[in-house]
Amino acid sequence: xxxxxxxxxxxxxxxxxxxxxxxxxxxxxxxxxxxxxxxxxxxxxxxxxxxxxxxxxxxxxxxxxxxxxxxxxxxxxxxxxxxxxxxxxxxxxxxxxxxxxxxxxxxxxxxxxxxxxxxxxxxxxxxxxxxxxxxxxxxxxxxxxxxxxxxxxxxxxxxxxxxxxxxxxxxxxxxxxxxxxxxxxxxxxxxx
Amino acid sequence: xxxxxxxxxxxxxxxxxxxxxxxxxxxxxxxxxxxxxxxxxxxxxxxxxxxxxxxxxxxxxxxxxxxxxxxxxxxxxxxxxxxxxxxxxxxxxxxxxxxxxxxxxxxxxxxxxxxxxxxxxxxxxxxxxxxxxxxxxxxxxxxxxxxxxxxxxxxxxxxxxxxxxxxxxxxxxxxxxxxxxxxxxxxxxxxxxxxxxxxxxxxxxxxxxxxxxxxxxxxxxxxxxx
Amino acid sequence: xxxxxxxxxxxxxxxxxxxxxxxxxxxxxxxxxxxxxxxxxxxxxxxxxxxxxxxxxxxxxxxxxxxxxxxxxxxxxxxxxxxxxxxxxxxxxxxxxxxxxxxxxxxxxxxxxxxxxxxxxxxxxxxxxxxxxxxxxxxxxxxxxxxxxxxxxxxxxxxxxxxxxxxxxxxxxxxxxxxxxxxxxxxxxxxxxxxxxxxxxxxxxxxxxxxxxxxxxxxxxxxxxxxxxxxxxxxxxxxxxxxxxxxxxxxxxxxxxxxxxxxxxxxxxxxxxxxxxxxxxxxxxxxxxxxxxxxxxxxxxxxxxxxxxxxxxxxxxxxxxxxxxxxxxxxxxxxxxxxxxxxxxxxxxxxxxxxxxxxxxxxxxxxxxxxxxxxxxxxxxxxxxxxx
Numbered sequence: 036x037x038x039x040x041x042x043x044x045x046x047x048x049x050x051x052x053x054x055x056x057x058x059x060x061x062x063x064x065x066x067x068x069x070x071x072x073x074x075x076x077x078x079x080x081x082x083x084x085x086x087x088x089x090x091x092x093x094x095x096x097x098x099x100x101x102x103x104x105x106x107x108x109x110x111x112x113x114x115x116x117x118x119x120x121x122x123x124x125x126x127x128x129x130x131x132x133x134x135x136x137x138x139x140x141x142x143x144x145x146x147x148x149x150x151x152x153x154x155x156x157x158x159x160x161x162x163x164x165x166x167x168x169x170x171x172x173x174x175x176x177x178x179x180x181x182x183x184x185x186x187x188x189x190x191x192x193x194x195x196x197x198x199x200x201x202x203x204x205x206x207x208x209x210x211x212x213x214x215x216x217x218x219x220x221x222x223x224x225x226x227x
Numbered sequence: 228x229x230x231x232x233x234x235x236x237x238x239x240x241x242x243x244x245x246x247x248x249x250x251x252x253x254x255x256x257x258x259x260x261x262x263x264x265x266x267x268x269x270x271x272x273x274x275x276x277x278x279x280x281x282x283x284x285x286x287x288x289x290x291x292x293x294x295x296x297x298x299x300x301x302x303x304x305x306x307x308x309x310x311x312x313x314x315x316x317x318x319x320x321x322x323x324x325x326x327x328x329x330x331x332x333x334x335x336x337x338x339x340x341x342x343x344x345x346x347x348x349x350x351x352x353x354x355x356x357x358x359x360x361x362x363x364x365x366x367x368x369x370x371x372x373x374x375x376x377x378x379x380x381x382x383x384x385x386x387x388x389x390x391x392x393x394x395x396x397x398x399x400x401x402x403x404x405x406x407x408x409x410x411x412x413x414x415x416x417x418x419x420x421x422x423x424x425x426x427x428x429x430x431x432x433x434x435x436x437x438x439x440x441x442x443x444x445x446x447x448x449x450x451x452x453x
Numbered sequence: 454x455x456x457x458x459x460x461x462x463x464x465x466x467x468x469x470x471x472x473x474x475x476x477x478x479x480x481x482x483x484x485x486x487x488x489x490x491x492x493x494x495x496x497x498x499x500x501x502x503x504x505x506x507x508x509x510x511x512x513x514x515x516x517x518x519x520x521x522x523x524x525x526x527x528x529x530x531x532x533x534x535x536x537x538x539x540x541x542x543x544x545x546x547x548x549x550x551x552x553x554x555x556x557x558x559x560x561x562x563x564x565x566x567x568x569x570x571x572x573x574x575x576x577x578x579x580x581x582x583x584x585x586x587x588x589x590x591x592x593x594x595x596x597x598x599x600x601x602x603x604x605x606x607x608x609x610x611x612x613x614x615x616x617x618x619x620x621x622x623x624x625x626x627x628x629x630x631x632x633x634x635x636x637x638x639x640x641x642x643x644x645x646x647x648x649x650x651x652x653x654x655x656x657x658x659x660x661x662x663x664x665x666x667x668x669x670x671x672x673x674x675x676x677x678x679x680x681x682x683x684x685x686x687x688x689x690x691x692x693x694x695x696x697x698x699x700x701x702x703x704x705x706x707x708x709x710x711x712x713x714x715x716x717x718x719x720x721x722x723x724x725x726x727x728x729x730x731x732x733x734x735x736x737x738x739x740x741x742x743x744x745x746x747x748x749x750x751x752x753x754x755x756x757x758x759x760x761x762x763x764x765x766x767x768x769x770x771x772x773x774x775x776x777x778x779x780x781x782x783x784x785x786x787x788x789x790x791x792x793x794x795x796x797x798x799x800x801x802x803x804x805x806x807x808x809x810x811x812x813x814x815x816x817x818x819x820x821x822x823x824x825x826x827x828x829x830x831x832x833x834x835x836x837x838x839x840x841x
Contacts, residue, residue: 254772368688
């Protein structure tokens with residue numbers, strides 16, 4: 036019968052319409068910003084720099100090796116190496132970035148900087164509410180804005196962060212078979 | 228499927244006068260290709276398509292490659308008489324290979340489900356001689372892809388039904404995929420200038436003079452810029 | 454079977470007469486680039502005789518960014534996130550095609566678990582691509598929004614899976630040369646199984662909505678018929694080719710990945726019209742579900758990366774390679790030439806939807822303007838890939 040196909044289709048829409056009031060499967064909209072879906076642990080958007088302890092300058096893990104700057108596909112990282120050195124988490128004197136800028140209007144959240152970093156110094160953030168009123172300077176994150184503590188990293192990545200800590204502690208123990216074999220966890224490294 | 232040598236031999240027999248060479252591929256993929264001379268490319272291509280045992284009826288990918296002029300240095304050990312004594316001397320010869328543009332066709336057979344057979348045709352040079360026979364009438368799938376090669380590499384395909392620019396606009400003059408292409412000198416301000424961009428920025432961007440501070444005011448003020 | 458193509462400018466125009474319109478006068482219309490049914494910034498210059506299409510020239514390039522040049526100026530790894538942006542509906546399959554080509558170029562082996570993961574992700578991608586394509590196609594036919602929203606609802610569940618695995622819904626950037634970037638988070642596989650188990654309900658719904666619907670049948674049957682000979686000659690691939698009845702699926706022919714380990718059928722069309730192309734997607738979704746179920750049973754824990762592959766300073770040996778996969782839209786290939794350096798000497802993308810558009814004019818000739826939109830919808834294009 037002509038029209039029966041249309042009626043069948045109407046039945047589907049009716050089922051979906053009624054179902055959307057009762058069935059969670061059929062209504063999955065979330066009323067942002069009042070309601071929020073929890074972000075998955077692997078979620079990434081823009082990179083940030085990690086520091087240990089309380090002092091963003093003393094505890095900064097980045098040694099300004101510029102690998103991420105070189106590997107970044109859209110070239111959004113800009114690093115100037117320091118003239119002097121500061122001790123890193125193992126006490127070894129290292130350079131630090133005098134300038135570390137990331138232009139998040141260029142960054143495409145590809146995570147390659149995180150993968151290539153040999154010092155576990157750069158990680159992906161989860162803060163996505165970043166709208167600004169200006170296009171250039173406001174979207175250029177400086178070192179001060181990028182530096183975030185290890186505690187923050189533990190908060191946003193509860194399973195990855197302890198693994199990273201353990202890896203660093205192991206590396207430190209290997210390098211320094213000193214009597215203090217119980218290598219200090221990076222969070223408790225004294226600010227030198 | 229037959230080996231490339233067999234295909235070459237049969238194609239040369241089928242198309243009299245055709246000069247076909249095998250271009251070896253040293254990599255692990257081992258996809259070697261057949262280099263066909265321009266005069267007989269059309270006939271050889273038709274043979275590859277229509278031959279009942281090959282039936283390469285599906286031309287999957289057509290692409291251009293730009294090879295610049297290059298110098299190949301060869302070091303050969305030569306025996307020479309030096310001070311009346313025979314000695315082995317390294318003799319370096321330099322061979323200058325002029326640049327050319329290349330069109331590469333990846334052929335498969337849908338009838339026999341084999342492939343790929345890769346054929347290449349090369350232009351005489353990278354200037355006025357950048358002409359190739361079009362294979363669009365043999366494989367229709369080459370129509371847009373040859374147009375793309377014309378657009379991005381500047382290879383003119385003789386016999387193509389509709390050779391116009393496809394991705395760039397019609398008024399565009401250069402061929403952007405060539406290795407020696409230089410982009411026009413247009414600089415857009417960027418907050419994190421790097422190497423080349425930084426050089427460009429220095430050339431283009433001069434600091435605005437401080438007037439009365441009004442130029443620093445942005446919409447919404449600093450409070451909204453966090 | 455040669456192309457009878459002519460530039461629009463060459464169409465003879467009768468002199469403009471005052472007042473009355475001449476019979477048989479051709480009217481040039483530029484459809485797009487800003488048009489809701491062109492699936493992006495795609496333009497067609499159409500010459501019309503009344504409502505009937507007499508000539509059609511696609512115009513490309515509004516989204517052109519010279520992706521291939523970018524790839525040549527970048528390390529091999531650096532191109533991986535850019536492949537996400539080619540066909541932004543199917544970033545996982547784009548990743549796979551590129552990773553496959555580089556693995557061919559450098560002779561890299563992939564661990565077993567990674568291969569299974571790739572199959573699972575590619576089939577999930579196929580599901581969500583086909584689902585949203587059907588939504589868009591029905592949207593083009595005038596079913597405003599409703600089927601599209603149903604399709605997007607299902608797609609969203611799959612994108613959530615991608616997000617919890619790779620960190621991003623659409624720009625996954627998940628695969629690496631010699632494996633995948635990270636292993637699945639705990640509970641991921643169970644969630645994926647659940648979604649796959651419930652997916653048939655959606656296909657049933659969609660089929661009920663579409664299959665017997667008189668409007669859909671009237672709009673699609675016998676519209677835009679593509680003959681198998683022309684389809685092969687014009688390099689059409691994917692569901693569009695199989696809708697014309699040509700039995701060619703790269704998953705079976707090349708047997709890349711672990712596809713030879715799975716049992717699945719290849720649906721084939723009979724008439725090659727828009728209706729067949731539409732139904733092809735529905736049938737392929739069902740086959741994808743069966744592949745997914747087998748993959749969930751077979752996958753075992755294990756390493757997901759080949760430890761020999763370097764992340765930094767990756768240099769494949771001199772040579773060239775062409776790798777291709779059966780993407781949701783057709784044959785997606787990458788042609789790479791290495792000169793031994795860190796950047797590829799030549800980086801070429803063989804985009805399926807670009808080549809599939811070759812026959813657009815042949816499909817549309819003789820049909821009305823309204824049919825052009827439906828035919829274009831059934832070709833399944835994404836401009837990020839067409840223009841690159």
